[in-house]
Amino acid sequence: MGDLKLSIIVPVYNAEKYIGQCIESITRQKTKDMEVILINDGSTDASCELCDKYADEYADVYADNCADNYTDKYPDQHGQIRVIHQENKGELESRKRGVEAAKGEYVTFVDSDDWIEEGLFREFIRAVETMDDIDLVVSGLTCDKGRISFQKSGSLPPGTYHVTEDHISERMLYNWTAGEMGLPGYACGKLFRRDLLAGVIRDVDQGIVHGEDYAWFFSFVPLARRIAVTDCFLYHYRMHEKSTSTSFNMESFTQ
DSSP, X not given: OOSOOEEXXXXXXXXXXXXXXXXXXXXXXXXXXXXXXEEEESOSSTHHHHHHHXXXXXXXXXXXXXXXXXXXXXXXXXXXXXXXXXXXXOHHHHHHHHHHHOOSSEEEEOOTTOEXXXXXXXXXXXXXXTOTTEEEEEOOEEEEETTEEEEEOOSSOSEEEETTTTTHHHHSXXXXXXXXXXXXXXSTTEEEEHHHHHHHHTTSOTTOOSSHHHHHHHHHGGGOSEEEEOOOOOEEEEOOTTSGGGOOOHHHHHO
């Protein structure tokens, strides 16, 4: 293991309404060996200032114009927060940038309008420590839409799987036995081995703006050795009018 075991990547674009809850839910995780990387993707609201504010509270701010002055610090048990400011390039490019900057052996993504319950990262780490060759951990999502919440996951039961021997690639898109997707391709609620992910995500076409995580997730799975599927639903996916899942339009379909 390296100095940092876990890197949490948060793409941020005009999320001033939710970013505070998102970051605070991450810093409440009782995980010392972690870093938080906020990618401010050219926000035009107060998201930029809020990212810097939280970074100042926990660690140095890491930005393009001050990278040479960056030094690693662990101010408290929550670890460090870094901020990368960039021109607006979209969520895919933000995730690429985060993976490139990450120092952890494993990375996970949290959307800036979502939040996580305490214990999610502990579940992730417990899963990867069961075997040395776990390259992916998959959890379920709790989807929140106003006052309504429901759980969402794939059809693979909780457990540890060898990708080749258990024929995961054959049933990840659609599990004919269960009649549903075996492994949902969204990025959230999952833990990835960073070096393996870095080799996959960098080549994804930046023109993909809807379902971009599916584009690299289903390339990642066949390269993994083992995956662990958990039965936790500690990631809260917020469904609102600006969510990707509820903002589909014909322009997205064309792209």
